[in-house]
Structure formats: C-alpha cells, structure tokens
Amino acid sequence: MAVFHLWKVSQVIQSDSGAAVQVMDNILRFERIWSLGLIVFGIHLIMAGIAASKACFIPKVLSGLLILAGVSYLLIHSMYQAFPQYETSTAAIETILSLPMMMGELGFGMWLLVKGIKVKSSTRPSYLGAS
Template sequence: MPTLTDTTRRTAARIAAAGYVALFVLGVFANFVVKQGIIDPVDAEATVVAIREQETLFRIGLTAFVVVFLIDIPVAWGLYVLFAPGGRARSLLVAWFRIAYTVFLGVGAVFMFLGLQIATGVTDLAPDVALLMFAAFDFAWYVGLIAFGVHLVLLGALIIRSRIAPRIVGVILAVAGSAYAVDTLVHVLVADYAAIADVMLAIVAIPSIVAELTFTVWLLLAGRRSSSVTAEDVRIPVAA
C-alpha cells in the first residue's frame, strides 16, 4: 500500500515553500501594483482611461492572478502531504478549504477579464459596467478569503495539535486566518467599509505578513532536513 515517506514529505515541503514564495511575489504585484494601482473603485471613467493607457501592465497583472490560481493547487497538495502524519482527515480538510479559496480566486479572475474587455472597448457596455465587473472580482475574492481564513485556522490548529511545526507557527497562522475571516465579514456587514479600511488593513496585513513569512521560512527549512516526527508516524497509508 502506498505510503508517505519522509522523502516524499520533504519534497512536499519544498513544493509548498517554492509555491509560497511565488504566491507572495505574484500576489503583491497583481493586487497592489496592478489592481489597486490602476482601478479606482469610485471613478469608472478614470479606471477605463488608466486601463487603456496601461493595458499591457493590466494584462500582466491578470495573468499573475491566474498563475496564483494554478500555483495554489500544488501548494494545497504539498501541505496535505506534509501534515498528513498529524491526521490524514484533518490535513485533507485543511487542503480542501485552500482549494475552495483557489476556486473563488479563479472566478474572480474571470470577472477581471470581463472588466478588461469592457474597458478596452471590445463591447459597447458603459464604463460603469466595467467597474461593476471589478467589484464582482473583489467580492468573489472576499468570499474565497473566508475559506482561506478557515484554512489557516485549521492549519494552525493542526500544527498546534501535531507539533510537526513549532506551536508558535500554528498560533500565528490561526491569528492571521481569523483576521482574514473577520475582514471579509466586515466587508459584507458594514455599509461604509472605506471609513475603517485603514484600521482593517492593519488588522489583516500585520498578522498575515508575519504568518506567511514565518511559515515560508519553516517550509524552506523543513524541505532541507528530515521531519521531526518519527518514521512510524510518517509512514501512514495514503488510501483509507
């Protein structure tokens, strides 16, 4: 029966670590440089003008979102394999919540593409419709971020329970996941989110950056050495 060997888990750690590094770089570029740098959520005309002037950059940013969507799939697999000794069913649940987030990001990328088509004059729709497509991207992503937040909370709990990684890593991930979930719910429940946007950004950004960097460093180290769990724990069946 197939088993998860220590070598397999080190490979999974390397894949997850490389994925996290790529996700960080691509995510920062796509979201902060392109999306937030070009799209004005309250001015449709200005957004359309900016997209037409920087269409190539916008398309590169959209491509980056699509690549993020693809990379998240092997990252979910890598984390499942790496943390399976802590409980195969629990590790699978963690992976599924990450996949759920990834699916919504893919849906959001479709809305972003439709907004691009409208903004560049491929259709006769008004600029306001393009802005609506970009708003739809945001909301699809927010829904996905709820799943991502649950993914981080469950991953943190799995780490704390299994001790495959240092417990502090699990705690930080759980805090970051809670911040993502709370921010998304606030987006839905609060009519004037812009009034508290700066506060919410700090609440989400600080723990998430610390968590992502800490976890990435641990994954890089885990990919270079044997697991701290015993060989008996590592060699668990892949199939039920």
C-alpha cells in the same frame, strides 16, 4: 471565478462600446468574489494552525500565528462583506493586522522549506517500500 470579471472588464474597455457602469459592475463583482475566497482562505489557515498546534514538532509560535492570520482574514473580509459602509474602518483594521497575517503565512512557509531541506538532506530510511 473572480478573475473572470476582470477579464470581462478588459473586454468591455477594448470594445470601445463599454459603459462605465459595466466596468464598475464587473470590478465590484470581482472584489466581492475575491473577498469571499479570502474568507475561505482564512478558515483554511485556522484549520492548518489548529493541526499545526497538535503536532509536537511544529513550533507553537508558528501555529499561533497561523491561527491569528486566519482569524484576521476571516474578520476583515467578513466585515467587507457584511458592513460595506465601514470600509475605511475595515481598511484601517486590515492595515494593523497585515503584519501578523504576513508573519503567520510567510513564517510557516519558510519554516516548512527549511525543515524540508533538513529532512531531505538527512539519511532517513524510506517507509514507502522504496530505497
């Protein structure tokens, strides 16, 4: 949905009849929808982190980083939506929280890849009825 507004920007620019107001309006709509999507993504990361914390085989550090990343996404993009007048302050907070956000997402993804490769290479019996 958000990317559709970027497509509209390109159509307006290519048509030579595009007014700057139309271009800016579509860019702002893209940013608003994209930010709402990242709020949903933050909620997803929080739930994934909680589920990971209940699993005994996933390191607690990774589940904590996932929860921190989710809370960061939720906080930052809620601030962009609710308090647009504090955009510079929100951008500063986003800069500070970008490292834990990256560590949570990439760390968990890398851990899943490494763990998946280890499990795949082991001789574990199949429980799905196939051998």
